[in-house]
Amino acid sequence: MQNFSTYPLPKLHPLALAVLGVLAYPTAFANTDDNVGEPRVTLAPETIIIQRNGARYSYIRPYDEITALKTDAYLDTTPQSINVVTRRHLDEREPIDVAETLAYTSGVQGGYRGENGNIEMTVRGVGNKHDGGGAALLVDGMSYATSLEMNPYLIDSIDVLKGGISALYGKSSPGGVVNINLKKASGSNEKEIALKVGANNRTELGIDIDNKLSDNLDYRLVGAVKKLEWQAGDAEQESHALSSSINWTISNKANLQVFALHENQPKAGDRNFLVAQGLLTSVNGKYIPYDFFGSDPNFHDIRTKQTQLGYQFDYDVNDNLRFSQKTRYGKYSDILKSVIVWYPDSNSPSTLVRKARMWDYSHTAFQTDNSVNFKLNTGGLSHSMMAGVDYTDIDRDETTHLGDAPSIDWQAPAYGVNITPPILRTNNKQENRQVGVYVQNEMAFDKWHFLVGGRYDKSKTSELNLLNNQFTSQKDSKFTWRAGALYAFDNGVSPYISYGTSFVPAIGTDANGNALKPTTSTQAELGVKYQITPRVLLTGSLFDIKQQNLMQFDRATRSNKQIGEVQTLGAEIELQGDITPNWGLSGSYTYLDKTIKRDTDPSNVGKTHWNVPKHNYSLWTDYRFSGTLDGLSVGVGMRHQDKTYDHTNTLTVPSYTLWDLKVGYRPAVLFPRLKGITLQLNVQNVGDKHYVASCSNADSCFYGKERQIIGSVSYRW
Template sequence: MPSSPSAAGFDNRLALAIRRCLGISLSGAFLTLPIAALAQDESNAEEPMDTMVITATALKVEAPLVETPRAVSTVQREELNARNVQSLDETFRYRSGVLSGQFGADNNTDWFEVRGFDQVTYVDGLRAYQPGYYKWLPEPYGLERVEVFKGPSSILYGEAPPGGLINAVSKRPTAEKRGEIEIQVGNRNHRQFAFDTSGPATESGDVRYRVVGLYKERDGDLDGTYNERYYFAPSLEWDIADDTQLTVLASFQKDDGVPTNPFKLAYGTLENTPFGKVDPQTNYGAPDYDKDEHTQTAIGYEFRHFLNDTWKFEQNFRYSHLDLDLRSTYIMTYRNDERTAPRGHLQRNGEIDSFTVDNRMVGKWYTDRTENTLLFGVDYQDLSLDGKEFDSYSYDTVDIFDPQGDIIPVPSSLLARRQIDKEQLGLYVQDQLRIDDRWILLGGVRYDSADVRNEFERNNVTVDETQSATSWSGGVMYLGDNGLNPYLSYTESFQPVALTNDDGAVFEEIEGEQWELGIKYAPSSWDGYVTAAVFDIEETNAFATAPRGYQTQEGEKTATGFELESVGYITDELKLTAAYTYTDARNKDNERVEIIPRHMASAWLNYDFTSGAVEGLTLGGGVRYVGETVASPASSIDSEVPSYTLYDAMVSYDIDRHWTAQVNVNNITDEEYVASCDFWCYYGESRSVIGSLSYRW
């Protein structure tokens, strides 16, 4: 049985755990607030694309993935449809280097770990700000594709953790008229109605539109939890002239529900008790009082103008607003006795206003032996948060095996005001040189300056800090005649930290660096690719847990690993997606980092019947393996978390050229498993069954 720590030490340790696992403390928001922008791929088509993908995520200029000396994976709309992806963190279940689902089926947060570290999320090439519980949640139905850039990304994207970034690309207007209406039903009372229509708005086709909308509701994986969503996203594209284009993107999304807090103790999950195991659907929250009302609105544009045959100017801009009213109750990490444990409660009520703009000049010129692409840019962000918050780590007591949902309401007078203001300016230069169609040389440098003010009225603490950093990046790749392209790259990351230690001193910025050696294989005779990479990431000035539970900055975190990934057609009808990841993530004391498995593997097969009586039928199936993990070294959990294997399947049938019926099942066997432990333990998501019927024109 785990021992109970002292009250003071426990509260400090719990505060750290909550900041690390949930981002509850807004003062910790600056650990995950990168600035900058990704350039958007200019393709408007939603048709299935070759696995030889051209993207602008990694370099901010268009380049084939197999000719980019960085590790990048992408999931297209076709695959999102096939697997019926319902949340962003389901996207990369069948790609290497990305861990998701480690906290179960959370209904108000997308959770990813990339190469053993946290990641940051972008939407349409611009940062989606997610400080604390103010989460920006992309709706998967509104996306054309999702990309993951693995490893440090500060060279083009400003402050970021060393794990990587995820870019969600919205659906765009199309040149041809098209549309879709879809209805879905499923277990846990899943209901969804969606539509998507696009095409030319003028006779000449120089103005095009798209309108995407959705309503869906579903119960959470815990008793008494649910989420209801409204989503609407119009967009317009205008060819102002032959050399000038403007794309306007807007979205509105409203979520209402009761939050899923999957926190459970090791006692009753990993560990046996005199009262048996805790049911995975057990809810330690207060569903009659808890709520999650979340509204996010955005409008922005992408502007491109060709100055001449060599130079073009690009500008991305977005303004976003987020309103949040959150009440959330959760169990603590220790128990009072064999049956009861304290509960914590938090509230957030506030709003975020932000805008970000990225200006780029791209020049490309040629000689007999070379092709040179020069990129330089300036980006700027402004973020303002104004809200009230409440935190109690021992609000009341709950029966571990028979929890009741009642809770005493929190008086509004106990909510304290938090104000955060942040401005950041970034300057960057990158050059890509291609020599004799054999060598690709890449180099870049970036400078950032961030002004951050964080004021909290409860303890009368104000942090007003300016921090700056310079980041470097480089890479070299050889292009082989047989499609084998080996490469070596180096990248850096940094994170300004607007926090103070117990003595009142401001922490130093967190820095990261990565060396990566890899090979990409995509022969012209095969519609597919294989990539393999070894990487070594080191993060300095990382936060560590002192013996008494408070944060120190004496830490160092490392991750070394190997990734193997392949997507391609074995035959004209059979497509295979397969991935393997090995990651050894360790802290400053050379102990394994919590939650991160050493081994992950997955494979998905799709078979399309193209003739005979079953023409139009598609069968798909996948298997996902996640190896054993450990809990936080600072916790009292000694047991390892066992590995688990899950199976998914889909069947789709094109009734005719308009109608399609489909059924998706995730976790077919309804496996009951603990997905991970840090200070708490988390059951994995239960079986999901969803049927779809769509009409397309």
């Protein structure tokens, strides 16, 4: 465990100092009796439960329904760092993709590929992918068996649980997980229709109907269509999504919720690879145009599709014993035909060598999670205990093609060229079976709160290479655990400490034919939570993450290799909540120092891991006017990312700062017949700043997102 007494304290940026300054003036956040935020029911003095359908109306939800403990848990008494992005955040900021929904959340980095047809982000600088990117994703508390983009309109809220949680969910990175909570039937009788138009010929339509059919039956139907042009030339995105759910209260003991989701993207943008020469450095004083299209319209077809069906059944045997079962079946496909920029031509600096690339990835996933929750008291110690078993069965079919393609000069691009069909390179069938058994005990004694849990996983992965009929099989097993303690003072301050282990199985061999080892990790965390009011929460933490056998792609051998050890030292601070009935605020600062400690190549020791900024800070605030300007709301946001490096630390991606703006108006203030209508204008990257989002090496760089302007009209009743 990291000795925090010798922890290298980071230099604090202005935002961090401002947030810390809030502590000096707690009276600025004095609680009021105004009807702000989510509807609530008072059970006892200082005990508040926020109703499910209230997530839209508040900046903060002081409990976590799924991710933290697989049970309801209060954020201010859970000994771990948890962030919740409510629907109000999404309505105000109009994020264009899932990664953007977490743009103002501490420790989360998304958008490092610019426009993207996949959900790719990191938490605390680490992720699940072979190169350390790609945070583990959950949907409604179960592993998301893909990374395909999802329309943000389908989402009710997002939880980010920091630290290693393999003890509950099996394979995951130590940085944390992102849990997407889809809109589900709640019986609120709320309905909405929203029309959005914007730059790049953007058109979106969303419909959300949440109805109570009877005293014990609710249903919800959410539909969304989207069409727009990407900033890169001929790339387009088109999406059709439909989500439905039914909630049946069978009795006062039993409840069943059934859901279905289908999203089809017949056009899914582009895999927009570019190179450092022309992005980070100029070519004869010129840079690659921001709207440059590296593929070719004659050979460009990217499509994705997903379907999910599932249910959750809960049965309360008595007041202290509950059985829960969650089951989901998913079918996913990702098809690509495109020309990919490979590297710059050494004889012509503005000419890019390209490859014709095709793939067809399809898989099905069956998942089930069964658990028993029970409560008991032993003397003065109360226990909320859980034991469960989950099972995952994934079948994959993968084919890839790769071949040469004509080069392109980005100063004078020529399109409509003939592309020779690429050669079949891989044709694999893969099966993965995993079973996990887990236990957990959440304990409370007076103002002390303790958490301890463990899990044992067994998995088997089999792969059949249909090109050479070679069959390989690999078995893995691992025990992981976590523990934490928190003390809740009467003034709302709650210091905590936690420690957890995690793992990510590795499949395949290195260039020498040696089987890859699982990536194992540990995280130690020391933090404090300050519940300033029931609607304002300030959190801060220091953490030490160690990863062993982290994989990287070796461009020389075109295979994976493993790094000995990588360490991440970090700090976070975040303030979030409804400061006054009319003023919401979300501010964060993140410090990350991720370095390679051991490597098979000694020259890499001491280098900074790729795409990990040392300093990140953001601030979003929204104010709803009253009096003469009643009905008007204005939001302003700022996001700053520090410089980052590539794998070899020979390329430096400059820092950048982006500004966002929102103006909303409810015309019913002047025209009562327009009750329920909201007009809103959102501008992301107000200054249309052109910036490089990331570079993993000289041949894999990405431009960031250009300015996005979205005007919307919504009607709620």
